[in-house]
Amino acid sequence: MTGLFAFETNPTTAAMSVxxxxxxxxxxxxxxxxxxxxxxxxxxVPEEPTASSSPGYKTWYDDNWGEDKPFALRLEATKxxxxxxxxxxxxxxxxGLIALDLKDYVKIDGAGFDTIGLDAAKGAxxxxxxxxxxSQLPSGVSNYALLMGGGSALRGVLSGMIPAGEGRQLVxxxxxxxxxxxxxxxxxTHNRLMVPSTAMNQPLLAFSIFAxxxxxxxxKLKITFKPTDMDPGLAAVPLAxxxxxxxxxxxxxxxxxxxxxxxxxxxxxxxxFVGIEVPDDIEFVGPGAVLGxxxxxxxxxxxxxxxxxxxxxxxxxxxxxxxxxIVEGGQARLDVTFAPADAAQPVQLFVxxxxxxxxxxxxxxxxxxxxxxxxxxxxxxxxGTAQDTLLVQVNATNVIGASTAQxxxxxxxxxxxxxxxxxxxxxxxxxxxxxxxGNFSDPxxxxxxxxxxxxxxxxxETSATVLTLxxxxxxxxxxxxxxxxxxxxSQGTALDTLPIRITATDDDGGIGTGATTIEIANKPPRIxxxxxxxxTIAEGESAVLRGTISDDGWSDVHxxxxxxxxxxxxxxxxxxxxxxxxxxxxIPIEDDDxxxxxxxxxxxxxxxxxxxxxxxxxxxxxxxxxxxPTMGVAVEAASIVEGDTARLLLTIADAGVxxxxxxxxxxxDGVTQVFALPAGSSSYTVEREFLDxxxxxxxxxxxxxxxxxxxDDGGVASDSAxxxxxxxxxxxxxxxxxxxxxxxxxxxxxxxxxRACSTNSPSCGxxxxxxxxxxxxxxxxxxxxxxxxxxxxxxxxxxxxxxTARAATA
Numbered sequence: 170m171t172g173l174f175a176f177e178t179n180p181t182t183a184a185m186s187v188x189x190x191x192x193x194x195x196x197x198x199x200x201x202x203x204x205x206x207x208x209x210x211x212x213x214v215p216e217e218p219t220a221s222s223s224p225g226y227k228t229w230y231d232d233n234w235g236e237d238k239p240f241a242l243r244l245e246a247t248k249x250x251x252x253x254x255x256x257x258x259x260x261x262x263x264x265g266l267i268a269l270d271l272k273d274y275v276k277i278d279g280a281g282f283d284t285i286g287l288d289a290a291k292g293a294x295x296x297x298x299x300x301x302x303x304s305q306l307p308s309g310v311s312n313y314a315l316l317m318g319g320g321s322a323l324r325g326v327l328s329g330m331i332p333a334g335e336g337r338q339l340v341x342x343x344x345x346x347x348x349x350x351x352x353x354x355x356x357x358t359h360n361r362l363m364v365p366s367t368a369m370n371q372p373l374l375a376f377s378i379f380a381x382x383x384x385x386x387x388x389k390l391k392i393t394f395k396p397t398d399m400d401p402g403l404a405a406v407p408l409a410x411x412x413x414x415x416x417x418x419x420x421x422x423x424x425x426x427x428x429x430x431x432x433x434x435x436x437x438x439x440x441x442f443v444g445i446e447v448p449d450d451i452e453f454v455g456p457g458a459v460l461g462x463x464x465x466x467x468x469x470x471x472x473x474x475x476x477x478x479x480x481x482x483x484x485x486x487x488x489x490x491x492x493x494x495i496v497e498g499g500q501a502r503l504d505v506t507f508a509p510a511d512a513a514q515p516v517q518l519f520v521x522x523x524x525x526x527x528x529x530x531x532x533x534x535x536x537x538x539x540x541x542x543x544x545x546x547x548x549x550x551x552x553g554t555a556q557d558t559l560l561v562q563v564n565a566t567n568v569i570g571a572s573t574a575q576x577x578x579x580x581x582x583x584x585x586x587x588x589x590x591x592x593x594x595x596x597x598x599x600x601x602x603x604x605x606x607g608n609f610s611d612p613x614x615x616x617x618x619x620x621x622x623x624x625x626x627x628x629x630e631t632s633a634t635v636l637t638l639x640x641x642x643x644x645x646x647x648x649x650x651x652x653x654x655x656x657x658x659s660q661g662t663a664l665d666t667l668p669i670r671i672t673a674t675d676d677d678g679g680i681g682t683g684a685t686t687i688e689i690a691n692k693p694p695r696i697x698x699x700x701x702x703x704x705t706i707a708e709g710e711s712a713v714l715r716g717t718i719s720d721d722g723w724s725d726v727h728x729x730x731x732x733x734x735x736x737x738x739x740x741x742x743x744x745x746x747x748x749x750x751x752x753x754x755x756i757p758i759e760d761d762d763x764x765x766x767x768x769x770x771x772x773x774x775x776x777x778x779x780x781x782x783x784x785x786x787x788x789x790x791x792x793x794x795x796x797x798p799t800m801g802v803a804v805e806a807a808s809i810v811e812g813d814t815a816r817l818l819l820t821i822a823d824a825g826v827x828x829x830x831x832x833x834x835x836x837x838d839g840v841t842q843v844f845a846l847p848a849g850s851s852s853y854t855v856e857r858e859f860l861d862x863x864x865x866x867x868x869x870x871x872x873x874x875x876x877x878x879x880x881d882d883g884g885v886a887s888d889s890a891x892x893x894x895x896x897x898x899x900x901x902x903x904x905x906x907x908x909x910x911x912x913x914x915x916x917x918x919x920x921x922x923x924r925a926c927s928t929n930s931p932s933c934g935x936x937x938x939x940x941x942x943x944x945x946x947x948x949x950x951x952x953x954x955x956x957x958x959x960x961x962x963x964x965x966x967x968x969x970x971x972x973t974a975r976a977a978t979a
């Protein structure tokens with residue numbers, strides 16, 4: 170049946186639930202004992218009787234307050250419980266779980282206790298115990314222990330822990346028989362076991378008592394070695410009772426010496442708790458006196474105490490145990506148990522912590538069988554490992570069995586924690602220096618070595634400078650700087666938000682990280698110099714524009730765009746060093762726009778752009794002079810006859826490729842021809858038909874012309890040409906066409922002839938048609954000769970362009 174009362178004590182969720190139910194059961198008992206301590210501090214210990222004291226007071230004092238008397242022992246136990254509870258709350262206060270000290274909860278208010286404070290104390294102690302137990306009890310390994318204690322406390326605990334579901338009623342009936350029937354689970358017999366022989370050198374029986382609530386100084390444990398049917402001749406050996414120390418959720422180690430008669434024999438072990446459920450109140454005033462301080466009626470002063478019996482084992486005598494692994498900067502708890510060889514003499518303990526610190530020693534007073542050491546490990550030496558195992562060594566004097574013991578301790582590294590990141594500037598222009606500071610904490614408190622890297626978010630990583638190492642109460646600090654050359658990414662963004670990532674690594678591989686962001690703004694470029702190779706050029710030439718630029722964004726890429734007269738040209742800027750560049754732009758000037766002037770001022774607008782939308786602009790003026798055209802004239806035929814067309818062949822050149830022209834041809838006979846030539850003309854043919862070789866009475870005449878070519882900006886070129894126009898002989902009379910040669914015709918006049926067919930020619934048959942009239946400007950006048958012979962009819966034409974003056978006299 171004892172299996173019903175075995176509980177997991179590893180601080181898991183299930184175990185903590187059990188502990189909380191136990192606490193709820195004994196909370197009023199704990200608060201009651203704490204009020205006794207406050208009353209004792211307030212009123213003091215009753216005075217010893219004097220000759221004038223009443224016999225009743227003298228008897229009451231001698232029975233209760235004398236040396237080793239119940240009330241005196243209970244008050245000492247109460248002070249011990251106050252000390253334990255206060256230390257638990259103090260630890261919880263450091264962790265921020267509670268805000269007040271124990272004395273602020275349990276205090277007298279007027280004629281009684283502050284009931285609100287007492288209720289708050291219950292909650293505060295419960296919250297503190299949850300954290301306390303997780304740090305004090307071994308974790309990671311399952312550990313079952315047997316719950317024992319007084320009936321009233323057991324009833325309260327067990328009734329709250331019966332699980333729902335099938336079997337609940339059966340368990341309730343069992344609990345009712347044990348607890349409700351007045352049977353206290355204060356005695357248990359261990360199963361048959363083999364006791365080590367003398368040669369095995371395990372002369373002690375050791376065990377642990379985990380006491381959720383143990384307040385009475387009367388609480389003791391009696392152990393009896395009982396024979397089995399394997400050795401019926403052995404007699405039972407009861408050992409001297411062990412007084413149990415007051416406890417609130419503490420684990421204490423005890424040991425007793427194994428009787429020689431049972432060494433190497435089979436035995437049963439009986440554990441019996443005595444004084445586990447007794448009245449535990451304290452009277453601070455004598456018979457008939459009034460206390461004067463009221464306590465809440467809910468407080469319970471029956472010491473119905475609870476304990477877990479655990480870890481029963483045979484031992485070599487001196488044992489060292491470390492309850493749980495720790496992390497660097499943490500505190501290890503070393504429990505040392507032993508049996509004194511001479512109980513009347515103290516025991517000397519020496520501990521080598523194996524972390525380079527000096528050995529620690531402690532003298533345990535006579536009559537004590539255990540001691541607990543605490544030691545802080547700053548680091549998990551050696552470096553380069555995430556976890557290290559140390560063998561802590563304990564030496565002792567005046568102990569039974571071995572005088573040396575070892576305990577294994579695992580120490581784990583803790584990664585640093587990055588915090589407090591701060592940028593000197595949250596926004597910077599490119600080519601500016603960012604300054605980052607931050608903190609990092611580590612329980613190793615500066616015993617680790619640290620490397621702190623900063624990824625600046627622009628493809629660069631640098632190491633930070635560690636300014637100070639972590640110390641007690643203060644984090645370590647670091648500082649890092651970085652020059653942002655450009656606002657990445659460098660494609661069309663005027664402002665970029667870059668992530669900054671910090672990685673702090675200790676010498677055991679622990680990594681802590683932090684992050685922040687910074688804004689980097691683009692800065693526009695600057696045009697430092699801008700000049701033309703010449704301030705004046707002629708059209709058709711090229712202007713050379715030179716310039717230099719600067720930019721705080723050393724990684725920026727630049728282009729320069731030049732605009733003029735509706736045209737534009739873009740070229741790249743050549744880098745000449747960090748943040749500087751130059752450019753040369755050759756600009757062809759085709760014309761001195763606008764037309765109508767001999768020269769014009771041309772404006773060049775210059776714009777430099779970086780790859781992040783930044784730009785700078787400037788302008789320059791250039792005077793463009795017009796260039797007169799050139800012209801060459803050739804005569805297609807130096808001599809023609811009247812009625813033929815003269816052709817003048819012109820070759821034209823002009824540096825202004827966009828210039829258009831006006832050509833004027835002035836003939837010496839008063840005829841003027843004017844022609845409009847489009848831009849880009851490089852040749853032209855002037856035609857004129859000469860109908861007569863004026864003046865008359867000459868066989869030929871020389872005709873000359875002056876040619877003037879003017880571009881649209883007034884530039885002029887001129888040349889001259891001449892040719893000979895010869896007279897043509899008159900036409901012969903028409904003659905019959907031979908019928909035998911029908912394709913042969915007699916000529917009826919000549920092309921361009923001014924003569925009519927002969928009227929007295931017998932072959933014409935009749936007079937020709939009269940001549941058509943002429944008028945000024947009339948060209949291509951024609952008349953038709955009618956000839957009697959077949960095929961003799963032809964068109965006789967003449968063409969003449971006449972000026973008005975000449976037409977008037979024609």
